[in-house]
Amino acid sequence: MAQHILNAVALGSVYLVFALGMALAWSTIGILNFAHGATFMFSAFTAHVVTQHVALPMPAVVLVAVAAGALIATLTQVLAFGPIMRRATDHRSAELRILIGGIGVAAIPLAIAERVTASAPFGFRGSTYQAQVFEIAGLRMTTTVLVIVVAGIGIGVGVWRWLATSRQGLALRAIGVDSETASLMGVDRSTLALGTMATAGALAGLAGALLTFQLGAIAPASGDQLLIKAFAIVVLGGLGSMGGVIVGAFVLAGAETFVLAMNQGTWVDAVSFGLIFAVLLLRPQGLFGRKEVRRT
Amino acid sequence: MIDWYFSHIVLIQSTLTTLLLALSVQVPLRAGVFSFAGVGCYGIGGYIAAIGMVHYGLSTATAILLAAVAGGVVAYALGLLIQRLTGLYLAMATVAFTLIISVLVVNGGDLTGGAAGLFGALGMLDTGHLLAVAAVVVAALTFTELGPLGRRVEAVREDPELASAMGINVARYRRATFAVSGVLGGLAGSMTVLLRSTVTPDDINFHLVVLALTIIIVGGSRSWIGALVGTVIFVWMPEMLAFVGEWEDVVYGVLVAAAAVYLPGGVTGAVVDGYRTYRRKRRETADSPPDAPPPQPAAAAVGGDS
Amino acid sequence: MVSGTVEDVGEARDAAATECVLRAADVAVHFGGVKAVDGVSIELTAGRIFGVLGPNGSGKSTLLAALTRLVPLTRGSLEFEGRRYDTVRPHTIAARGVARTFQTVRILPGRTVFDNVALGAESAGSAGKAERSRARQRVRTAIERTGLAGKERHRPDELSYGYQRRVEIARAIASEPTLLLLDEPTAGMNRQERDDITGLLGDLRGEGLTQLLIEHDVQMMVEACDHLFAMNFGELIAGGEPEAVVRHPAVQEAYLGTQGRAHA
Structure with a gap:
């Protein structure tokens, strides 16, 4: 039982880091980035390629992935989302075109990674990092899990508090709630959008490195699956609530681990899909979302 | 010509079924309903047709009809359930609905064949049948695009509040688009499966949703012509991009992203806009000599009106 | 609400004689704590042009939205040609013959x-x-x-x-339509265009069309309307003959008061 809980916490931490990036961009600058999953995957892939040539320690591998994620997301913003936001006449068409733009952008890194790896899973075998197994109170635990949980919860709480209390956080939330007021406050929307996207991309990169370390390898196609799970997490927590993302990530991970533990593996995916559906039906604003923040 | 037809028959048939799939997403979108329920009904229709033929020995026509009706009923019921959602939330709820179907059929036991799917559901279908169905669908949709109905659908999309102030029952139009998209999805799914003779849970995936959406956005979302243009582009692209070889998917991604940025109305939208600008220019040059005498103030007054 | 403000001198007789097209009783629309419209009662009789006058933000447009069922009522009742309609959906009342234009x-x-x-x-x-x-x-x-x-x-x-x-x-x-509701129909028009439109509204009245006009342009309202209501802070502050309503102290206060503040 305790082992299952530990697994759920580790899984939830990776979900959290990934979903946090998606929620950050969506709830503040209004970009639901469909290339977030591809960014996640390609960051890990970049680190994989680097470790094939240089034997890096774990922190350096993570750093490479984070930098790659930030770079991909920045490029996405500069080349696709930025131009769309400047050209769109109304919110609805912008939303749709950002969705499509993200889908198009996502296809590019996926195609490159699939071609290089022939769609086979890749990992960080070239890294100098070796996971240590140890036991605490009868729980088998690896250093990888420890790093993931500490990083996940640390960053989750950090982003949540930063957004809630710092000046930049306030500016970001102002844009999410009311872009007109935000511009009156002297917030430069495009600079903030770029910074937010870079941060979101860095989080995707971090999630990619962490998950690859934990699983040993990930497949190029794993980004898409994670994207829908992250959507379920954001919807469950409530758009605009970072605390909600933290709760949502662990609830989803817990539910999936529970379904797996009951030997119902073929139903695991139904958890996130069902969650999306049920939450939207019964409580569209999510657990912690406020109605007025909700974008439609 | 005959040789070309037979060597491309799979592509031709898949163009027609993919067109129906794309229309199942376009019809609701045209009324401002961002729903992928049609893609879920594609899965439902495919499985119903396969189950009907494999387990119950239905005829091809009966299986397809059953699939279309089931798709319409399921989508309509879904529409009733989630009619209060809008925008991305509605989109994702219907994506979730679609993906849940793939999980359901994995766990459907002997009825759905589990993860392996169903085999041996080969229907008596040829390109002529597909063309006939597509023609009927396109004719019916043309009716909803032109004239009074077309205007009302457009009002429901562009400004629902205005539409209701014009006496249009917006909720009813929205529910109707769910039913229509279900029927189209059911048709597309059942015909695809009966052509291929197999269906597996992997056939109902997120990429199908992405494909349907990109077809419409790149082709054009306002008319079935846009869906047709988009379908032709994406079904035939592998063939046309043969020269770029292994980088085909990269080119695909670049094209989709570029269309999102530069072609808000899709390929057809760009063509229509271009034609309109051309016609307006011609009209202005044709109109101005008799209308606007040489003195500048008069010309300025005309300009002020336009 | 109007009681004790302006007497409908000489009009009560006409109103009784002609058919009542629309009747709104004690209509209130609150958004959270904001009372956009609060306890407004009006009656529109057939074949006349009514106007609702009031400064920006006085609740005129919300009242119109309430009359066309585009916003839900917090309180009160609506009646069109003798039939209650305060629970029907907007397309129903539009189909019964209530047409409107929008401010934007x-x-x-x-x-x-x-x-x-x-x-x-x-x-x-x-x-x-x-x-x-x-x-x-x-x-x-x-x-x-x-x-x-x-x-x-x-x-x-x-x-x-x-x-x-x-x-x-x-x-x-x-x-x-049987009843036409116009939300600032001449906003952004020049003098000539405005006269064209008021002329058209007069012609339509001649054909028996009942109209309710919303404006903050006092002069135009006096020229165009047979009967004026004045609103401020979501409430009716006066109602009756245009000239009388405009001279009413509460209306003067609402207009000059806000203008005075604006200039200060």
Whole structure:
């Protein structure tokens, strides 16, 4: 039982880091980035390629992935989302075109990674990092899990508090709630959008490195699956609530681990899909979302 | 010509079924309903047709009809359930609905064949049948695009509040688009499966949703012509991009992203806009000599009106 | 609400004699803690032009939204031609013959003037062939009367703001309504255009069309309306003959008061 809980916490931490990036961009600058999953995957892939040539320690591998994620997301913003936001006449068409733009952008890194790896899973075998197994109170635990949980919860709480209390956080939330007021406050929307996207991309990169370390390898196609799970997490927590993302990530991970533990593996995916559906039906604003923040 | 037809028959048939799939997403979108329920009904229709033929020995026509009706009923019921959602939330709820179907059929036991799917559901279908169905669908949709109905659908999309102030029952139009998209999805799914003779849970995936959406956005979302243009582009692209070889998917991604940025109305939208600008220019040059005498103030007054 | 403010001198007799088209009783619309409209009662009798006067933010447009069921009532009742309608959906009351224009121009951007006006003419009818030709006729008449002739094939982005407003009005009258509600129909128009529109409204009254006009332009309202209501802070502060309403101390206060503040 305790082992299952530990697994759920580790899984939830990776979900959290990934979903946090998606929620950050969506709830503040209004970009639901469909290339977030591809960014996640390609960051890990970049680190994989680097470790094939240089034997890096774990922190350096993570750093490479984070930098790659930030770079991909920045490029996405500069080349696709930025131009769309400047050209769109109304919110609805912008939303749709950002969705499509993200889908198009996502296809590019996926195609490159699939071609290089022939769609086979890749990992960080070239890294100098070796996971240590140890036991605490009868729980088998690896250093990888420890790093993931500490990083996940640390960053989750950090982003949540930063957004809630710092000046930049306030500016970001102002844009999410009311872009007109935000511009009156002297917030430069495009600079903030770029910074937010870079941060979101860095989080995707971090999630990619962490998950690859934990699983040993990930497949190029794993980004898409994670994207829908992250959507379920954001919807469950409530758009605009970072605390909600933290709760949502662990609830989803817990539910999936529970379904797996009951030997119902073929139903695991139904958890996130069902969650999306049920939450939207019964409580569209999510657990912690406020109605007025909700974008439609 | 005959040789070309037979060597491309799979592509031709898949163009027609993919067109129906794309229309199942376009019809609701045209009324401002961002729903992928049609893609879920594609899965439902495919499985119903396969189950009907494999387990119950239905005829091809009966299986397809059953699939279309089931798709319409399921989508309509879904529409009733989630009619209060809008925008991305509605989109994702219907994506979730679609993906849940793939999980359901994995766990459907002997009825759905589990993860392996169903085999041996080969229907008596040829390109002529597909063309006939597509023609009927396109004719019916043309009716909803032109004239009074077309205007009302457009009002429901562009400004629902205005539409209701014009006496249009917006909720009813929205529910109707769910039913229509279900029927189209059911048709597309059942015909695809009966052509291929197999269906597996992997056939109902997120990429199908992405494909349907990109077809419409790149082709054009306002008319079935846009869906047709988009379908032709994406079904035939592998063939046309043969020269770029292994980088085909990269080119695909670049094209989709570029269309999102530069072609808000899709390929057809760009063509229509271009034609309109051309016609307006011609009209202005044709109109101005008799209308606007040489003195500048008069010309300025005309300009002020336009 | 009006009681004790302005007496409907000489009008009570007419009102009793003519049929009441719309009756709103104690209508309130609250958004959270904001009382946009609070306890407004009005009666509109057939074949006259009524006006609601008030400074910006006094609740005029919200009142109109409430009368057309576009916002839910917090309290009160609505009656059109003797039938309650405070629970029906907006399209139902529109189909019964209440047409409206919007304060901001709301026309379909991708459609021609003809198509936009046709939207009003057709929604009322069915798809029969005879009905369709009648609808076409209504569209043509509406286009003529609003001075849009010759611009049928133009698209909204080819029209000046004043002409876009005319499309709004044409669309509303093309449905041949029993009651026409106009939200600042002449905003952004020049003097000549404004006179055209008030002339048109007068003609429509001559044909028996009941109208409710919303404006903050006092002079125009006095010229155009048979009966005025004045609103401020969501409540009716006066009602009656235009000249009398404008002279009413509460109305003077609402206008001069806010203007005084604005200048200070």
